[in-house]
Amino acid sequence: MRDFARSESPAVQAQLDRLGLLSVPDGRLGLDTIRALLDRLGNPHRRLPPVFHVAGTNGKGSTCAFLRAMLEAEGYRVHVTTSPHLVRYNERIRVAGTLISDERLADLLAEVLDVGEDLNPSFFEVTIAAAFLEFARVAADACVVEVGLGGRFDATNVLEPDVLAACGIAALGVDHERFLLAPEDGVPTLPIARIAFEKAGIAKPGVPMVTLEDSHLPEAEQVIRDVAESVGAPLHMVRSFGKGSITPDASGYPEPGLGGAHQERNAALANGMLRAQARLAISEEAIRTGIETARWPARMQRLGAGPLTALVADRDVWLDGGHNSSAGLAIADAFSGPLHLVLGMLDNKDPRSLLDALGDRIRSLAVVPIPGHAAHGVEAFGMDAKRADDVVDALSALPADGHPVLIAGSLYLAGEVLRLNDELPD
Template identity: 45%
Template structure:
């Protein structure tokens, strides 16, 4: 069966609700009831919320669990190149025929009633997970937590809240405590929660909700600690100390993500070998990923070509810190962003690291920020900026002007996905 089959179904599902995002649990609970409540029969669930680091943390936990022979389902969003990336069944991406059948079943059960694309596709993932034997189910929250479509599992085995920062204010609230309250909505009575590094205002909210629910917390800086020391990752908690290699996922921020993953694995009884696999075997594309082959790499010539999907101020700070830790090299940015993002907040940390910025619009994305607007915002932060009609044009122009430099394509997961698609 060709991928066009699922593409056609997914296109139809996009039209079932006028809003792309409309947070509520009512519609998804209605459809799950019609499907026989698959969310009640999932393998043990680890539910992950937070603003930044959810995907990397999930990838590390999966690597650790799989290293000890466990079969792991994983759900993540958005996808980069193909929708199938969102649903991993017992270690393998869902097949085209299986996905088409599940989407057809969910569409029929929904019977044309209003439901968002994310809600109905989450129901399809739950069906797949409930019908395929596995030891664990890793669920990444799509947006927020309290009213996210994934938040229908009554009794997960473990919940996780990665660092919370300002993002998606139009849906989650304008202040950090408001946003933290939405993330903390995944906490369940009596279920342990791993809490990553947090601003004090966010942690206060999480701790207050946990106290009301009697949910035990394992908090960074209180119950577990992680740091890089002399080229090693040092983690310790009440169980003892782990001296591990640095994460294979690049960037100083991955130390914190690794700490969250290790705290989760220790809570699940993982041994030192599984913990080492978590930090050395994780695979998570478009997070400071070095591109080494494909048409864009050829266009870059002697330049290094990198790709990152971070898109909010915390993501910009993480990229800047990663660049600062890399060998010195003139760095040029190719940036495309959505018009819903804090572009100035994203670019401000990068200004000191960028020799130039070439702005592009994201192809095929209705909410793209026009390249000219991105370039203007970059100039306001002090970055020398221009525009290009495409990423390929931008890369070729930089390579011609500054051979041997570093080129980083960044600003949006949607742009990163398009780059991976076009680059093969």
């Protein structure tokens, strides 16, 4: 599916229009194209400050948010590239703590697109090349890089041991099956083991590989161990906060600033990555501050005052981009009582992934389209589901019972919600 992007800046939009024309030939896998593109740009990925590289099915973006918050609490200047964007393409490239400006973004994308025009790079390959090029040009102390899809063949996996401080693997689940479970000789056949194999593909010789103990199925954990051993990556298995193995007082860490019990695991992974590496000093105080101050939009985010929440001023409105069964379980863990669910899901996702997890806590279910994307219709969600024209329609139709509202099912929908509520990620 093409990753749509829009900008109010005419200069940026002109480059985004060029990006939108790019396509990936069916069946093309590998890093040859991104490497060729980076080579023409002078191989900026070899001139980055220490990089923290994060893969996973769920939680990798939140882990990146914790890493950034912890490093910035120490006083470091931090570059960050994450995906997807929610409202503005600029969100994908944070330069020394600040989202890239429209003026700089327009010039940067034009430079990369011009250089690689004959290579037919993908949307994501151009994005990563642009991010690495800017990160190599602007002074900073660290980089935080989120894997886009999988790991082994992801465009970010051009990163080499000389620039890597640590690699991390967040929670695993079965997602993006068409790409990550494609038949191939010499790889695990069990789906969750194959997912682990793809994610662990970011392991590099001599670079600490960090993941969470007791967080993966045994088959997946064994694959991670095997891959780390085969490439010579020191493996660090850390426990979530409250289980007492990261530091003697691990259970005394503050509650994460990000909502949901699962965020303790993501904060622990970020902590483990920082403690496993030797490139940058990090203090206990910075770790604690980062846990409390990390912010990551559309991950169990309580919406603030705005045009959307004004429609249901008698209740809390929560937003989460979760769209698979693992995310459903994490969301369900965050809600103990009844709620109203506003749901929009891409048509290549399992429509039951959130419903089964939330069970009888759902008091009403409104299904909405996702602007610009092919989404499941109301018939995919059972007899109790009602169709709404959009999120405004869904919220306006809620009964006045005071139960909270959860809007979920897609990060693309989450971006539309943030735009409508005037809460642009910064």
